[in-house]
Amino acid sequence: VKDKLFESLSEIVGSENVTIDPTDLYCYSFDAFSYPFIDKKLFKFRPTAVVMPTTTEQVSKIVKFAYENRIPVIPKGAGTSISGGSIPTQGGIIVDLTRMNKIKKIDVENLLVVVEPGIIDDDLNLALKSYGFFFPPDPGSHEYCTVGGMVANNAGGMRAIKYGATRDHVKSLEVVLPDGRIIRTSPSVLKISSGYSLTQLFVGSEGTLGIITEITLKLTPLPEHRTLVVIAFKDLEDAGRCVSEIRKSGIIPSSLELVERYGIKTINEILKGNIPEADALLFAEFDGSFDEAVRQAKRAEEIIKKYEIAYIRFIDDENEIERFFKARQGAAIRYIKLVPELARIGMGEDFVVPVSAVPKALKKAREIFEKKGIKVMLVSHIGDGNIHPFIMIDLTKKEEQWQKILEAAREVNNMAIELGGTSSGEHGVGISRREFLPKEYGEAVEVMKAIKRAIDPENIMNPGKIFE
Numbered sequence: 001v002k003d004k005l006f007e008s009l010s011e012i013v014g015s016e017n018v019t020i021d022p023t024d025l026y027c028y029s030f031d032a033f034s035y036p037f038i039d040k041k042l043f044k045f046r047p048t049a050v051v052m053p054t055t056t057e058q059v060s061k062i063v064k065f066a067y068e069n070r071i072p073v074i075p076k077g078a079g080t081s082i083s084g085g086s087i088p089t090q091g092g093i094i095v096d097l098t099r100m101n102k103i104k105k106i107d108v109e110n111l112l113v114v115v116e117p118g119i120i121d122d123d124l125n126l127a128l129k130s131y132g133f134f135f136p137p138d139p140g141s142h143e144y145c146t147v148g149g150m151v152a153n154n155a156g157g158m159r160a161i162k163y164g165a166t167r168d169h170v171k172s173l174e175v176v177l178p179d180g181r182i183i184r185t186s187p188s189v190l191k192i193s194s195g196y197s198l199t200q201l202f203v204g205s206e207g208t209l210g211i212i213t214e215i216t217l218k219l220t221p222l223p224e225h226r227t228l229v230v231i232a233f234k235d236l237e238d239a240g241r242c243v244s245e246i247r248k249s250g251i252i253p254s255s256l257e258l259v260e261r262y263g264i265k266t267i268n269e270i271l272k273g274n275i276p277e278a279d280a281l282l283f284a285e286f287d288g289s290f291d292e293a294v295r296q297a298k299r300a301e302e303i304i305k306k307y308e309i310a311y312i313r314f315i316d317d318e319n320e321i322e323r324f325f326k327a328r329q330g331a332a333i334r335y336i337k338l339v340p341e342l343a344r345i346g347m348g349e350d351f352v353v354p355v356s357a358v359p360k361a362l363k364k365a366r367e368i369f370e371k372k373g374i375k376v377m378l379v380s381h382i383g384d385g386n387i388h389p390f391i392m393i394d395l396t397k398k399e400e401q402w403q404k405i406l407e408a409a410r411e412v413n414n415m416a417i418e419l420g421g422t423s424s425g426e427h428g429v430g431i432s433r434r435e436f437l438p439k440e441y442g443e444a445v446e447v448m449k450a451i452k453r454a455i456d457p458e459n460i461m462n463p464g465k466i467f468e
C-alpha cells in the first residue's frame, strides 16, 4: 500500500517531495504536545506518507486523491501545536506546508499582505518592519511556528490583549476543501458583511475543514513608542486583583503578562538581574505615541501602588523591553534546567477565565497542583484571563506523578469552565481537550459537528481532532 501511495503522490509532487522512510515517518508522528514524558501511547501513531507540496494546485490534487481513496489527510506547519493537532492518530498522509513559505504581496496601498501558509511568523514580521507595519499576534513560538498553523489554531500571545488574536487580522483565505476544490473565502477588503463569514469559520478549524493555502492579513502600523512596567507582587492573588483593576479602569495595555514565584529566579538568571524573589511578577506594557504610552503607564502605576509590591521598574528602551520579554518567555523552560530531577510535561494547559475571576483562578489553580504534590509555574497572558500552568514532573516519582498530573489538569480545566471560562484560549482543542468541548458549548457542539459533516462528509480531513 505504501509503495502505491508513494507512486501516486510522486506523480503529483515529484518523488523528492514524498517520503515513506520509517525514520521520516517517526519524526512526523508527534508535535510539541507529545513530549516524551507525556504518554507513550501517543508514539505509536505513524503517518503512511508525508508529502511536501509547493503549490495550491499540488495540494488540491493530493487532497482529491486522498478523497477518492478515503485516506486521512493531516495538514502540518511547524508542529509546535501543544494540543496534538497534527498527530496522525488514524494514519494517512501528512501534508507538510513548510515549503509554501513565500510572501506573495505586501500591499501597503490597501493595508494588506498576502502570504503562503508555511511562512514563519518572525520572517513575516521582519519583512513587514521595513514598511513600518507588523502582524501583532505574538505566540511564544514566533521564531518557528508558521502563519498557516497560527490561522488554523487561532493563535494568540502577548499582544492579544490590545491587538486581538490571529482571527482579528485575517481578511481572506484560499482553502483546498476535502474533495480537492479550491475556494477563496471572501474578497480581500478591510470591511465586509456579505454572506456567511467563511473566513472566520476556517480560522481556528485546526485543519479539520480544509487546507489553507493562501492567507490575506491586514497590516497594522508599528507603534511609535513602548513603555514597560515590571512589578513584583508579594502576593499572587494581589497581582490578580491588580490585573482586574487595570482592565476595569479603561487603560488598554499592549501586554499584561504574569509569571509566578519560581519564574522570578530564572528571569533574574537570564537577565543577570536582581528582582526580589516575590510571589508574582507582572509585565505591563503600553504602546502608542510617546505621550500616550507614558500617560497610560502612569495611570497604571496609580493602581499598582495600592498593592503590596516588592519592586517596580519603568523601561522605555526597546532593546531592554525585548530582553525582558524574552526572559519572560524563557522563564519556565529555564527552570527545569536548574532542577535536574524535573522535566517538562508538554500538555500546554491553556484555560481562560473571565477577567473578574482571575484572582480566584490563580489561587485555585495553585492549590489544585500543590495538593497533589505537583510542581507548577503559572505563566499567563493574564490580561485576557488566559493561564498556562507549566507542569513539571519529578522524574524520581514518574509513574505516581503522571496520574496525579492528569487529574490536576482535568480539575483546573473544569474549574475554568465552572467560572464561565474555557479550556483553551489559544492552543486549540486537538486531541488534548476534546472532553471539555460539550461542557463549554452544550448543544452548539452538534452544530459544529453538522458543519464538519457538510464540508467533509467522508471525514478525511484531520479526523479525530476537536470532537471525541
Ligand SMILES: Cc1cc2nc3c(=O)[nH]c(=O)nc-3n(C[C@H](O)[C@H](O)[C@H](O)COP(=O)(O)OP(=O)(O)OC[C@H]3O[C@@H](n4cnc5c(N)ncnc54)[C@H](O)[C@@H]3O)c2cc1C
Binding pocket: 031, 032, 074, 075, 076, 077, 078, 079, 080, 081, 082, 084, 085, 086, 097, 117, 138, 139, 140, 141, 144, 145, 146, 147, 148, 149, 150, 151, 152, 153, 154, 155, 156, 157, 158, 206, 207, 208, 210, 211, 212, 213, 426, 427, 462
Ligand atoms: C514554546 C511554545 C510556545 C507557544 N506559545 C504560544 C502562545 O503564546 N500562543 C499561542 O497561541 N500558541 C502558542 N504555542 C502553540 C503553537 O506554537 C501555535 O498554535 C502555532 O500557531 C502552531 O503553528 P505551527 O506552524 O507549529 O502549526 P502545527 O503545530 O503544525 O499545526 C497546528 C494545527 O493547525 C493545522 N494546520 C497547520 N497548518 C495548516 C494549514 N495550512 N491549513 C490547515 N490546517 C493547518 C494542523 O493540522 C494542526 O491541527 C506555543 C508552542 C510552543 C511549543
